[in-house]
Amino acid sequence: MTGQRRLENLVLTCITLLAGLIWMFPLYWAFVTSLRSENRVVSDEAGLLPDEFNFSAYRDALFDTSLMDWYVNSIGTSVIITAVVLLTGMMCAYALSQMQFPGRRLLYGIVLASFMVPAQALVVPQFVLMNDLNLINKWGGIILPQLIVPVVIIVYKQFFDAVPKEMKEAVVLDGGGDYTLLFKVYLPLNWGITTALGIITFIMSWNAFLWPFLVITTENMMTIPVGITQVNDAFGVAYARIMSVALLAAAPVVIAYLIFQKRVTEAVMISSGVKG
Incomplete structure (x- = not known):
């Protein structure tokens, strides 16, 4: 039985590694392409391994486009x-969870229906x-x-609903109001949720394309995802420059993910659980 389990684990590990390599290959190819000259990119001699380290595409992306303006935007x-x-989202969720007012259930139903x-x-x-x-x-x-x-309202409301009522009653007896409850009691308790939601919201807004487009x-007012399309218009089919801009555009999100990987995973699980 132990040998069979080891074999199963080995097969699953190989499948996982293969899936990871397939997922990473486009990123690898984009990086290799960005380090080549335009003539080398379209030549028949261009292979899978990096054979040239030409940083002209990055120089053009940084100095011949409005990349810095796109970053700022x-x-x-x-x-x-x-x-x-x-x-x-936090204030709305607190009102729906902790305050009594006409139409509260209807308002929450509208949020869910959205x-x-x-x-x-x-x-x-x-x-x-x-x-x-x-x-x-x-x-x-x-x-x-x-x-x-x-989803931010729903996640916060679920947290506020789970806070013991005795805590709220104690704060009220001490003379605290809704402001004290929300920002001085509830907020310090849910910093983990707030951080996770903040990271995933930032990444979603950074990657947004359709509406900014x-x-x-x-x-000069474009964001990074929209600005990438202008590189193609400015240089024609310039694969190295397009790939360099795409990698520079993705760099902040990749760095943020590597730093806050655990929080991003928590946020994805939270939002998936709500939507499910």
């Missing part, structure tokens, strides 16, 4: 979106609204529609 909008989503509405279905009315508010080609136009993240038309 992506970082600025993602940070604002993450902060506002966490703050408003999962049934695909984001693409809201693109046209959101674009019309942003245009009426004169927010096209502005950070506000990128940020406002991305502030709707129901529609609402931004000027190159």
